[in-house]
Amino acid sequence: MNATDEIISKNLEAVRERIAGACRRVGRNPAAVGLVAVTKYAQLDWARRLVGLGVTDLGENRPQQLVQRAGEIGGGVTWHLIGPLQRNKVRSILPIASLIHSVDSVRLLEAIERIAGELDLRPRVLLEVNLSGEEAKHGFQADELPGAWSEIEKLERTQVEGLMTMAAYSDNPEDARPVFARLRALRDQLQSQASPRIAAQLQHLSMGMTGDFEVAVEEGATMVRIGSALWLGLDEASIAHSPLSKGG
Numbered sequence: 414m415n416a417t418d419e420i421i422s423k424n425l426e427a428v429r430e431r432i433a434g435a436c437r438r439v440g441r442n443p444a445a446v447g448l449v450a451v452t453k454y455a456q457l458d459w460a461r462r463l464v465g466l467g468v469t470d471l472g473e474n475r476p477q478q479l480v481q482r483a484g485e486i487g488g489g490v491t492w493h494l495i496g497p498l499q500r501n502k503v504r505s506i507l508p509i510a511s512l513i514h515s516v517d518s519v520r521l522l523e524a525i526e527r528i529a530g531e532l533d534l535r536p537r538v539l540l541e542v543n544l545s546g547e548e549a550k551h552g553f554q555a556d557e558l559p560g561a562w563s564e565i566e567k568l569e570r571t572q573v574e575g576l577m578t579m580a581a582y583s584d585n586p587e588d589a590r591p592v593f594a595r596l597r598a599l600r601d602q603l604q605s606q607a608s609p610r611i612a613a614q615l616q617h618l619s620m621g622m623t624g625d626f627e628v629a630v631e632e633g634a635t636m637v638r639i640g641s642a643l644w645l646g647l648d649e650a651s652i653a654h655s656p657l658s659k660g661g
């Protein structure tokens with residue numbers, strides 16, 4: 414292992430321990446919480462090393478970068494799109510992303526369904542919900558979803574597997590707790606109004622980032638999306654070991 418591997422491996426271990434600790438506090442099984450490693454701030458080399466350490470679920474927030482990195486890193490990775498998707502990017506992203514966390518409108522769902530038909534794919538998606546009240550955030554409003562449900566029930570190819578949200582940025586992770594609790598309650602409510610087929614698919618809660626993932630796990634997250642915590646301490650290491658730093 415070189416220094417970069419060691420740092421990533423320690424960060425990874427720390428994140429996994431914190432997930433396990435949160436699970437213990439509420440009696441959950443850590444195996445029920447998936448880690449999506451967000452590589453948007455990471456150098457390509459770091460992402461490759463993380464895959465080498467056995468983390469195979471990677472997330473990118475920009476479709477173009479996801480497609481590019483999928484090509485660079487190659488097989489063995491399950492890609493998650495976690496950021497905004499424009500309808501004109503659906504065709505390029507569908508064959509590569511295994512799960513799209515960020516579907517934020519019925520129009521986008523319909524575009525995904527249509528293109529999935531053309532490409533003969535069965536895309537898996539989550540519906541992003543804006544519960545923080547911030548206008549800048551994407552997502553369905555919570556009160557839009559029950560009304561959109563008849564459209565969601567019509568989808569034949571696209572599998573809606575749950576909900577995703579982002580809490581407002583705060584120094585105090587406890588501020589995010591009500592948002593995560595509401596996402597879970599909304600999932601439960603939709604499950605009770607959905608047909609048995611869709612209710613059975615509606616399993617996932619993608620919530621929790623570096624600043625608030627323990628609270629998210631306590632509130633029932635089935636996937637946490639973590640970037641920064643995995644790359645702590647790496648800028649220095651990569652500079653210290655880069656050939657460029659020797660030449661000055």
Ligand SMILES: *Cc1c(COP(=O)(O)O)cnc(C)c1O
Pocket residue numbers: 451453474495496579621622623624638639640641642
């Ligand atoms: C960047 C990003 C994350 C990860 O953020 P960190 O705070 O670095 O862990 C998670 N989810 C989404 C949607 C993101 O854009």
